Amino acid sequence: xxxxxxxxxxxxxxxxxxxxxxxxxxxxxxxxxxxxxxxxxxxxxxxxxxxxxxxxxxxxxxxxxxxxxxxxxxxxxxxxxxxxxxxxxxxxxxxxxxxxxxxxxxxxxxxxxxxxxxxxxxxxxxxxxxxxxxxxxxxxxxxxxxxxxxxxxxxxxxxxxxxxxxxxxxxxxxxxxxxxxxxxxxxxxxxxxxxxxxxxxxxxxxxxxxxxxxxxxxxxxxxxxxxxxxxxxxxxxxxxxxxxxxxxxxxxxxxxxxxxxxxxxxxxxxxxxxxxxxxxxxxxxxxxxxxxxxxxxxxxxxxxxxxxxxxxxxxxxxxxxxxxxxxxxxxxxxxxxxxxxxxxxxxxxxxxxxxxxxxxxxxxxxxxxxxxxxxxxxxxxxxxxxxxxxxxxxxxxxxxxxxxxxxxxxxxxxxxxxxxxxxxxxxxxxxxxxxxxxxxxxxxxxxxxxxxxxxxxxxxxxxxxxxxxxxxxxxxxxxxxxxxxxxxxxxxxxxxxxxxxxxxxxxxxxxxxxxxxxxxxxxxxxxxxxxxxxxxxxxxxxxxxxxxxxxxxxxxxxxxxxxxxxxxxxxxxxxxxxxxxxxxxxxxxxxxxxxxxxxxxxxxxxxxxxxxxxxxxxxxxxxxxxxxxxxxxxxxxxxxxxxxxxxxxxxxxxxxxxxxxxxxxxxxxxxxxxxxxxxxxxxxxxxxxxxxxxxxxxxxxxxxxxxxxxxxxxxxxxxxxxxxxxxxxxxxxxxxxxxxxxxxxxxxxxxxxxxxxxxxxxxxxxxxxxxxxxxxxxxxxxxxxxxxxxxxxxx
Amino acid sequence: xxxxxxxxxxxxxxxxxxxxxxxxxxxxxxxxxxxxxxxxxxxxxxxxxxxxxxxxxxxxxxxxxxxxxxxxxxxxxxxxxxxxxxxxxxxxxxxxxxxxxxxxxxxxxxxxxxxxxxxxxxxxxxxxxxxxxxxxxxxxxxxxxxxxxxxxxxxxxxxx
Numbered sequence: 001x002x003x004x005x006x007x008x009x010x011x012x013x014x015x016x017x018x019x020x021x022x023x024x025x026x027x028x029x030x031x032x033x034x035x036x037x038x039x040x041x042x043x044x045x046x047x048x049x050x051x052x053x054x055x056x057x058x059x060x061x062x063x064x065x066x067x068x069x070x071x072x073x074x075x076x077x078x079x080x081x082x083x084x085x086x087x088x089x090x091x092x093x094x095x096x097x098x099x100x101x102x103x104x105x106x107x108x109x110x111x112x113x114x115x116x117x118x119x120x121x122x123x124x125x126x127x128x129x130x131x132x133x134x135x136x137x138x139x140x141x142x143x144x145x146x147x148x149x150x151x152x153x154x155x156x157x158x159x160x161x162x163x164x165x166x167x168x169x170x171x172x173x174x175x176x177x178x179x180x181x182x183x184x185x186x187x188x189x190x191x192x193x194x195x196x197x198x199x200x201x202x203x204x205x206x207x208x209x210x211x212x213x214x215x216x217x218x219x220x221x222x223x224x225x226x227x228x229x230x231x232x233x234x235x236x237x238x239x240x241x242x243x244x245x246x247x248x249x250x251x252x253x254x255x256x257x258x259x260x261x262x263x264x265x266x267x268x269x270x271x272x273x274x275x276x277x278x279x280x281x282x283x284x285x286x287x288x289x290x291x292x293x294x295x296x297x298x299x300x301x302x303x304x305x306x307x308x309x310x311x312x313x314x315x316x317x318x319x320x321x322x323x324x325x326x327x328x329x330x331x332x333x334x335x336x337x338x339x340x341x342x343x344x345x346x347x348x349x350x351x352x353x354x355x356x357x358x359x360x361x362x363x364x365x366x367x368x369x370x371x372x373x374x375x376x377x378x379x380x381x382x383x384x385x386x387x388x389x390x391x392x393x394x395x396x397x398x399x400x401x402x403x404x405x406x407x408x409x410x411x412x413x414x415x416x417x418x419x420x421x422x423x424x425x426x427x428x429x430x431x432x433x434x435x436x437x438x439x440x441x442x443x444x445x446x447x448x449x450x451x452x453x454x455x456x457x458x459x460x461x462x463x464x465x466x467x468x469x470x471x472x473x474x475x476x477x478x479x480x481x482x483x484x485x486x487x488x489x490x491x492x493x494x495x496x497x498x499x500x501x502x503x504x505x506x507x508x509x510x511x512x513x514x515x516x517x518x519x520x521x522x523x524x525x526x527x528x529x530x531x532x533x534x535x536x537x538x539x540x541x542x543x544x545x546x547x548x549x550x551x552x553x554x555x556x557x558x559x560x561x562x563x564x565x566x567x568x569x570x571x572x573x574x575x576x577x578x579x580x581x582x583x584x585x586x587x588x589x590x591x592x593x594x595x596x597x598x599x600x601x602x603x604x605x606x607x608x609x610x611x612x613x614x615x616x617x618x619x620x621x622x623x624x625x626x627x628x629x630x631x632x633x634x635x636x637x638x639x640x641x642x643x644x645x646x647x648x649x650x651x652x653x654x655x656x657x658x659x660x661x662x663x664x665x666x667x668x669x670x671x672x673x674x675x676x677x678x679x680x681x682x683x684x685x686x687x688x689x690x691x692x693x694x695x696x697x698x699x700x701x702x703x704x705x706x707x708x709x710x711x712x713x714x715x716x717x718x719x720x721x722x723x724x725x726x727x728x729x730x731x732x733x734x735x736x737x738x739x740x741x742x743x744x745x746x747x748x749x750x751x752x753x754x755x756x757x758x759x760x761x762x763x764x765x766x767x768x769x770x771x772x773x774x775x776x777x778x779x780x781x782x783x784x785x786x787x788x789x790x791x792x793x794x795x
Numbered sequence: 796x797x798x799x800x801x802x803x804x805x806x807x808x809x810x811x812x813x814x815x816x817x818x819x820x821x822x823x824x825x826x827x828x829x830x831x832x833x834x835x836x837x838x839x840x841x842x843x844x845x846x847x848x849x850x851x852x853x854x855x856x857x858x859x860x861x862x863x864x865x866x867x868x869x870x871x872x873x874x875x876x877x878x879x880x881x882x883x884x885x886x887x888x889x890x891x892x893x894x895x896x897x898x899x900x901x902x903x904x905x906x907x908x909x910x911x912x913x914x915x916x917x918x919x920x921x922x923x924x925x926x927x928x929x930x931x932x933x934x935x936x937x938x939x940x941x942x943x944x945x946x947x948x949x950x951x952x953x954x955x
Contacts, residue, residue, distance in 0.1 A: 018888045025896030026884040026903060028831015028871030035830035209835050209843060209897035209931050260833075260897030261931050293836045494895025494932050678891035681937070688934030712840040712929065720922040720935040729936050 012506045013743055016678035017513045019499045021257050021492065032258040033229040034213045038286035041215065042071055044275050045117035045289070047107035047124050048299060049099035052368040052705030053133035053147065056098060056126065059107060064120040069112035072281035073120065079277050084243040086235070086268055087159035088174060088335035090150060093243055093274045098131065100149055100333035101368050102705045103299035105271075110278040110287045133368040135705055137307060137330040140172040140367045148172060149333060149366035163625040165339060174331060175339025175364040177346040179628035181418040187322025187357030191313025195394055199310070199386035201775040202699030203330075204303045205715060206375060208493075210260020211296035215288045216275035225252045226272045231262035231491040232531035233521050239269035244276060255491055255521040262493035263690065264374035265301050267533050268336055294710040301373030302700065304341055304364070305330045308386035314394050318405040322357040325349070327383070329364035332371035338364040341372065344465065344534075345379025346628065347419060349387050351463030351642045353409040355418040360628075368705050374533060376690060380464045381754045385775055388460035388758030393771065402459055402762065403432055410461065420629035421621075422636040425738045425746070427644045427670030428461075434732035435459060435648035438666025442728060445650065447767070452656040455663070456767025459648045462754035465639035466747065467534040468620035473527035474544035476505065476552050478610040480594035480602050482576040484509060484516040486548075487525060490541045491532035492518075495749055496679040497541065503675050504542050504742050508549040510574040527613070535747035538675065539641055542742030543616040552612025559593050559604070641738055645669045645751035647687060650728075651763040655786060658779030660696055660764060662688075664728040665756075672738030672746035681731045683749040688723045691756025696722075696776050802863050804829070805873030813860055820844050820855040823870060831871035831900050835929065842928035845901035846870045852908045871900035874907060882952075883907055883945040892941035894932035902928045906942045914950055918943065 024030025061073045079093040095106045107124050111117040134140045134147040150156070153174060154166050165175050188194055214228035224246065230236045233253045240251050259266070275287040291300060306329050313322040327345065331338035342364040350358070364372075375381070395405040410428035417423055439457065447455050475487035484505050492498040498518040506513040519526055529541060557568040560578035564571070564586065572581045579587035593610075596603040604610070618640045621630040630636045650664040667684045674680045697716040701708040709715045723729070737744035757775050765771050770785040797812040804827060813822055823829045823846070832855055835843035839857040846855045847869040874881045883906050886892070893899050902925060909916060909924040916924070921942050922935070930938065 016889075016891070019891075019893065021896070022888040022893055023880075025893050025899050026871075026880065026887050027875055028829070028900045030896070031830065032833075032897065034833075035824075037825075207931055209833070209841070209895060209929065211835075258896060261895040263931070293838070494897075496894065678937075682891045682894055682933060685934030685936050686932065688936065689931055692934075711838060712836040713838060717929050717931075719926045719929065720939065721926045723935055725918060726936050726939055729934075 012503045012513050013675055014677065017499055017503055017676055019496050020502055020518060021498060024258060030258040031256055032210055032260055033227050033256050034210055034290060036215055036227055038215055041286040041288050042110040042112065042282055043114040043117050044108060044110045044271065044278055044287050045114065045121050046105045046271065047121040049095060049102055049104040049106050051099055051128050051130060052102050053131040054099050054128035055131060056095060056106070057129050058127040060125040061107060063123040064109060067116065067120050067123060069116040070109060070120045071285070072110040072278045074108045074277060074281060078281065080243065080245045082243050082245050084239050084269065085335055086337050087161065088165070088339060089157040089242065091334045093277065101370055103370055104333065105274065108274050108278055110282045133705060135367050135369055137328045137365050137367060140365045141170055141328055141363060143169050145172050149368060161339060162343060162623065162628065170363065172366045173363045174335050174366055175342045177343045177362045177628065179346055179358060179360040179419055180626065181355065182357035184322045184324045184357045184359045188313040190321050192316045193397060194311065194313045195397060196311040197390050197393060197773060199308045199389055199773045201306055201382050201385060203305045203702065204694060204698045205297045205700065206263040206265030207297055207717070208261030208263060208265060211291045211293060212266065212270045212300045213290040214270070214272045214275060215286050216272055216279050217286045218276045218280035218284060220284050223250050223252065224276045225254065226276065227254045227256065228272050229259050229266060230255055231259065231266040231493045232533060233489045233491065233523050234528055235267060235531050236269055236272060237523050240273045240276065243269065243273040253523045257492065257520050259491060259493045262491070262532065263376045264533060266493065267374050267531055268301065270300055293712060297715060298370055298700065298707045298710045301336060302370050303375035304338065304372035304379065306382035308383060310386055310390045312390065312394065314398065316398065318398060318400050318408040320353060320355060320409050323355045325360040327362040329362065330367050330369060330372065331364040332367060332369045334371040336371045337374040338372055341374065341379040345383040347465055347638065348380040348383045348463055350417045350419050351411070351465055352387065352461055354411060354415070358418040369702065377464060377750045377754050378534065380462060380750065381694060381757065384460065384462040384754040385758045388462070388755065389761050389773060392458070392762040392765065403436060406432060406461055416636065419638060420632065420636055421638045423642065425641065425672060425736050427734050427736045430734050430736065431461065431644055431646035431668045431670060434668040434734060435646045435666040438668065438730040438732055439648040439650065439664060442664055452654045453652045454655055454767045455650060455652050456763045456765070457648065457650045458759045458762025458766055459646065460755035460758035460762060461644065461646045462751055463642055463644050464535060464751035464754065465642050466536045466539065468618045468637060468640040470530055470536055470540050470640045471615060471617045472529045472540035472544040473615040474541065474548040474613070475527055476545065476548040476612040478552055478556065478590060480591060482515065482591050484511065485519055486516065486545055487519045487527065488541055488545060489521045489523065489526040489529035490537045491521060493532060495683060496676065497532065497537045499679065500538050500675050501541060501545050504545050505549055507743065508546060509576065511576060535643060535750045536640060538745050538747040539738070539741050540616055540618065542745060544614055546742045547614030547616055548612040550612070551614055552610050555610055555612065556590055560588055563593070564588055641741070641746050643670055643746060643748040643751040645755050647755040647759045649759045649763050651760055651767060653764055653767045653782065655768060658782035660760065660777060660782060662692055662760065663724050665724060666730045666732060667752065668732035668734055669748045669752055670734045670736050671748050672741045673735050673744040674733045675743065675745050677733060680733050684731045684752050686753050687756045688729065689718065691753040692722065693718045694753070694775055695757035695760040697778065699776050798861065800860060800864060803867040805869060815861050817860045818856060819858040819860045819863065822860040823855060829870050829872050833897055833900055835897065842905065843898050843901045845904050845928070847904060847908055850908065850911065852905060871904055874903060882948045883942065886941040886945040886948070890937045890941035890944060892933060892937040898928055898930045902938060906945065910946050910949060914946060916946060
């Protein structure tokens with residue numbers, strides 16, 4: 001074979017290829033949306049509600065309008081009278097008639113500078129008439145609640161999903177999911193031991209380092225162009241379309257190559273649509289908005305607080321025979337992603353363990369709190385905190401090893417789970433083996449630390465499903481210098497998806513990765529992608545790119561066949577050389593195809609381009625709304641794929657101060673196949689940033705709908721000093737091939753944050769014998785639990 | 796009323812006219828067009844806006860530019876030698892210390908100052924030096940690896 005086709009040297013899968021946009025990031029030269037400046041651009045500011053629930057009596061904008069440098073001031077009546085949402089359409093661009101949470105946009109201003117826009121907001125006077133507000137999820141869930149957050153909810157337009165989402169018996173609930181398997185009561189009778197527990201979590205923020213920001217233009221031709229730090233171009237385009245009541249064809253969304261984090265908090269539209277309306281009102285000038293840290297942290301969507309009641313029955317040997325869950329999700333004032341988070345969280349446990357009898361009811365409820373949105377893990381961080389804490393409690397009650405109880409119940413390859421879904425590419429025991437070895441390599445646990453410090457170890461497992469149906473399109477262009485350009489709309493928000501796609505294409509063409517590049521996301525250029533979310537990009541976009549590569553390869557072979565006087569099916573392509581498969585010495589370079597007969601230069605003789613395109617679609621089975629089960633249709637598929645994660649930790653707990661230190665951690669994830677191991681490890685280290693913060697310190701202090709710690713000085717982020725030394729952090733990539741993934745790969749970046757908090761909760765129990773059932777496990781909560789334990793022991 | 800400010804930025808002398816209350820961050824980003832310096836919080840907590848003034852680290856979001864008459868500012872754009880990356884920058888890429896990259900400029904500038912004063916830091920000293928730089932993505936493991944690797948490389952280059 002021709003030596004150029006020696007694939008061993010060029011193989012790029014499994015290599016630590018340096019990220020495509022890395023140079024721009026380390027030099028500071030790459031432009032994020034927040035760095036963009038447009039000619040004669042205006043700055044926007046939003047005047048937000050200071051009341052959790054109030055009627056708007058009057059808004060006086062006259063002083064703001066007459067301030068020099070102000071170009072537009074908008075209230076609800078100046079905006080399209082639409083409602084937008086993400087499947088439940090309940091939200092106006094600006095508060096309509098009443099405000100439902102502190103922080104809700106009420107008035108928008110565009111001015112020559114950010115300072116003038118801010119001053120104008122201060123000059124706006126809003127008269128409110130306070131309404132009773134509801135913050136507690138139980139109170140809101142009642143059949144006769146003291147407050148209805150959305151009157152007329154039953155008339156909202158909705159995407160059909162599972163059982164009916166509106167239930168007049170619970171007029172504040174806006175989303176519902178249920179799963180029914182077997183007979184839980186019969187199961188409890190069979191059990192040797194039954195345990196009940198309630199687990200909760202505080203509200204936390206996404207806190208991407210690049211705050212939410214965008215530039216919007218509603219031009220003279222009636223087209224809307226938006227540059228945004230969003231993580232999902234097409235969902236944003238659709239939401240702009242819904243909110244502004246203009247067709248997709250008039251909207252263009254551009255997302256720069258540099259996006260400073262998202263974590264689920266940049267999927268939905270923020271002020272992009274509103275600023276387009278400002279742009280039109282200000283004579284079609286570009287309007288830029290940069291959320292303040294407070295707006296970005298608190299008023300751009302938060303993580304949902306869950307309350308999870310679990311009752312389960314086990315046999316003496318640890319086999320789970322029955323499990324019942326009742327979950328209430330505090331959705332905040334608007335639906336946003338609430339009902340989808342509810343659905344995803346409902347299925348999460350069923351991907352971990354075998355439940356012969358299972359019953360789940362999960363409601364998401366409107367309150368007068370900030371709206372919850374998608375958050376890395378999509379409800380799975382919450383549900384697995386509950387489930388994994390609960391499994392540990394079962395183990396403790398049975399006197400069973402914490403690994404053994406999990407091994408006993410974890411799903412295996414090919415098994416049909418409690419929702420009737422076939423489990424493919426399952427990692428269970430493999431992950432448990434890895435974390436056990438990973439932690440135990442540091443030696444035996446020394447329980448008694450110095451002075452008040454006590455040590456313990458804990459483990460947790462987690463599952464995260466990736467959404468289906470799911471679709472992704474890609475265009476792959478081969479240029480006349482034999483470089484490959486990928487046009488795809490996957491938002492690279494830091495996870496490194498561009499480089500993953502580059503490695504997939506480079507592997508296909510057997511070229512070096514520096515010969516492949518990705519185009520900037522621009523909906524006028526890059527084709528449809530569902531969203532950067534649900535850990536789906538490697539799988540869905542990767543498959544789409546591979547298919548588009550196949551398509552363009554076919555075009556190349558056909559064109560080369562004419563030149564080489566061969567049949568296309570006799571030819572093959574590697575390293576941008578077309579060769580006769582049975583006689584590799586007969587070959588031509590792809591660049592030689594570009595010999596134009598036109599006078600315009602080096603193009604294809606026929607004109608046109610080498611442009612492959614493809615759409616990858618994952619279907620799902622029909623789901624029975626009564627049981628949540630997948631139909632037995634030969635596919636039995638609810639999700640695109642599932643990813644599993646496990647972590648083992650060692651903590652030190654100070655019994656005098658309640659402080660918890662993470663001392664050692666072993667992090668294992670199933671990735672199908674590691675396309676870029678360095679990137680995979682980077683995603684796994686999120687356990688040390690988001691996971692650890694969630695476990696120990698991050699929470700909004702809410703009081704009557706107001707957030708008391710709305711800044712980085714008081715919202716407690718964990719820093720480099722809070723993580724254990726590097727030698728005590730191990731990552732374990734487990735490669736169980738994903739049969740339908742691109743080169744058997746799949747995404748996994750959400751599952752990686754879920755086991756951290758429950759593993760820490762379990763380690764705290766191991767260290768000091770107290771069970772903390774609420775995240776975060778702050779020193780105050782640890783001390784309170786210790787006091788409670790002491791009181792119980794005395795009595 | 797704008798006032799004159801003579802300042803050196805990344806080795807280049809600049810004669811600027813600025814508002815007396817202008818922050819160094821805004822002068823860099825909006826005035827001079829050096830957008831590599833990032834604003835994460837605007838209150839001096841997250842470290843994204845870190846630059847060097849006469850070799851000392853400052854938070855540009857809390858620094859009035861008028862205080863810097865005659866001083867020399869180094870931003871992330873001044874770290875590399877032309878198109879050749881500084882070893883810290885290269886190590887950040889090679890070790891996967893960059894994800895979303897928004898905190899990277901502040902971290903790289905901080906690391907540069909650390910290695911100038913302490914060419915052979917321990918892991919604990921690196922952690923201490925970057926404790927005021929928030930990163931939401933990486934968990935700091937690879938950032939610390941990258942800084943230690945760059946330190947080693949710079950030490951062996953100094954001995955060569």
